[in-house]
Amino acid sequence: MQVEREIREPLGRLGVLLPGMGAVSTTFIAGVELINRGLADPVGSLTQLGTVRLGKRTEDRAPKIRDFVPLQDVGEMVFGGWDAIPDNAYEAAGVAGVLEKEHLDAARKQLERVEPWPAVFDARYVHKLNGAHLKSYGSLRGAAELVREDIRAFKRDHGLDRAVMVNCASTEAYLQPQEAHFTPESFERGLDDSDPAISPAMIYAYAAIMEDVPYANGAPSLAVDVPALTSLAAERGVPVAGKDFKTGQTMMKTILAPGLKARMLGVEGWFSANILGNRDGEVLDDPESLKSKEVSKLSVLEHILQPQLYPELYSDISHVVKINYYPPRGDAKEGWDNIDIFGWLGYPMQIKIDFLARDSILAAPIVLDLALFLDLARRAGMGGIQEWLSFYFKSPMTLPELYPEHDLFIQLMKLKNTLRTIKGEEVIHHTGLDYYE
Numbered sequence: 505m506q507v508e509r510e511i512r513e514p515l516g517r518l519g520v521l522l523p524g525m526g527a528v529s530t531t532f533i534a535g536v537e538l539i540n541r542g543l544a545d546p547v548g549s550l551t552q553l554g555t556v557r558l559g560k561r562t563e564d565r566a567p568k569i570r571d572f573v574p575l576q577d578v579g580e581m582v583f584g585g586w587d588a589i590p591d592n593a594y595e596a597a598g599v600a601g602v603l604e605k606e607h608l609d610a611a612r613k614q615l616e617r618v619e620p621w622p623a624v625f626d627a628r629y630v631h632k633l634n635g636a637h638l639k640s641y642g643s644l645r646g647a648a649e650l651v652r653e654d655i656r657a658f659k660r661d662h663g664l665d666r667a668v669m670v671n672c673a674s675t676e677a678y679l680q681p682q683e684a685h686f687t688p689e690s691f692e693r694g695l696d697d698s699d700p701a702i703s704p705a706m707i708y709a710y711a712a713i714m715e716d717v718p719y720a721n722g723a724p725s726l727a728v729d730v731p732a733l734t735s736l737a738a739e740r741g742v743p744v745a746g747k748d749f750k751t752g753q754t755m756m757k758t759i760l761a762p763g764l765k766a767r768m769l770g771v772e773g774w775f776s777a778n779i780l781g782n783r784d785g786e787v788l789d790d791p792e793s794l795k796s797k798e799v800s801k802l803s804v805l806e807h808i809l810q811p812q813l814y815p816e817l818y819s820d821i822s823h824v825v826k827i828n829y830y831p832p833r834g835d836a837k838e839g840w841d842n843i844d845i846f847g848w849l850g851y852p853m854q855i856k857i858d859f860l861a862r863d864s865i866l867a868a869p870i871v872l873d874l875a876l877f878l879d880l881a882r883r884a885g886m887g888g889i890q891e892w893l894s895f896y897f898k899s900p901m902t903l904p905e906l907y908p909e910h911d912l913f914i915q916l917m918k919l920k921n922t923l924r925t926i927k928g929e930e931v932i933h934h935t936g937l938d939y940y941e
């Protein structure tokens with residue numbers, strides 16, 4: 505029998521802190537307002553629309569997730585954020601060009617209220633952006649203190665007990681873990697010495713952990729996924745998760761690849777191309793930021809297909825990912841996949857996907873779910889890496905001795921079984937033998 509965890513009730517409002525107030529953040533904030541006013545449904549949000557089956561199939565118990573676990577009410581959230589550009593969320597949403605005028609007008613008041621605080625920004629990490637709305641600080645320690653002060657002031661001004669942070673800032677240049685990232689002590693030293701290995705994304709993550717604010721990284725940038733910060737989060741009991749929202753092409757990959765593997769069909773090659781024209785695409789037009797994104801996108805297939813277990817099927821896959829900046833498309837990106845597979849007796853076949861997606865429309869419900877689930881984790885006393893939130897990420901975080909789970913359906917099972925477990929319900933293993941014995 506499972507024992508139900510003690511979960512504090514979500515009293516009062518929840519602060520949602522967003523480093524980076526561009527296309528994803530503003531589409532999320534506007535969407536929450538439209539949903540609260542009954543003008544839209546929370547399509548794409550598991551916390552709002554998803555259900556969880558409990559007990560046996562004969563029991564007919566499948567409550568909505570939000571009725572099963574005590575989640576913050578979507579109408580009771582307050583937003584704050586940082587950006588290197590001074591536009592308020594309404595202006596930034598206009599620049600992002602994701603939402604129609606009618607939606608922007610309806611959410612205008614709420615969006616205008618969200619004015620970003622100056623950013624911790626370093627042009628070495630994001631080359632293609634002219635940051636003009638920046639904090640001034642002497643050392644990186646000073647930068648972290650300023651972000652912590654913003655968090656405290658935000659909570660004070662809005663009378664909040666709880667806040668969460670979801671990083672939606674531009675993708676930073678690719679970075680290999682190094683000395684300053686290894687332990688909390690080396691990270692602290694790095695802050696004092698302004699070690700260039702500490703990126704702005706890490707400063708926000710550090711500030712969140714120190715302020716007891718659960719943190720998720722929606723960008724592919726190296727941030728909370730360094731040992732120094734995962735250890736700090738575990739020590740302080742702060743939930744953390746990442747990284748890189750799993751939205752368009754990678755979501756499709758993690759749906760399709762498990763299916764091909766389930767049927768023991770071989771894969772010879774997987775060629776993925778993308779065109780996108782939003783600011784994210786412009787930042788990714790720089791080779792160093794692009795590398796962060798490509799590394800994140802490439803890891804998926806290897807982990808799902810497990811060539812070490814199935815050398816006949818997956819040992820020699822050509823996996824190529826191309827991302828091209830093409831301004832006319834704006835946020836409405838297009839992703840093509842050509843998959844060369846083989847079947848019985850090695851006969852070749854092909855699958856083609858042409859996904860006419862909308863990046864921020866796919867990402868916004870993920871921001872909502874992460875905010876609500878991270879807050880739940882905190883109230884349930886779950887600190888450190890939240891592997892059960894792998895469902896939302898291209899590069900899920902795990903303990904170093906574990907490999908990440910990329911299969912979307914295993915990830916969903918992991919998430920729902922975690923919810924069942926914290927509520928003291930039996931996990932569901934799907935054998936079904938008990939019905940027949």
Ligand SMILES: NC(=O)c1ccc[n+]([C@@H]2O[C@H](COP(=O)([O-])OP(=O)(O)OC[C@H]3O[C@@H](n4cnc5c(N)ncnc54)[C@H](O)[C@@H]3O)[C@@H](O)[C@H]2O)c1
Nearest residue numbers: 524526527528587623673674675704723749751783784863
């Ligand atoms: N939209 C998706 O489907 C999707 C999927 C996976 C990951 N992501 C990631 O989410 C992030 C946001 O995407 P977006 O489309 O909203 O991009 P965007 O360019 O519209 O917004 C990013 C914002 O971050 C700001 N910024 C840059 N550096 C900053 C800093 N140091 N501090 C504060 N703000 C800073 C920029 O000024 C910009 O306004 C990107 O890293 C992107 O790769 C998006």
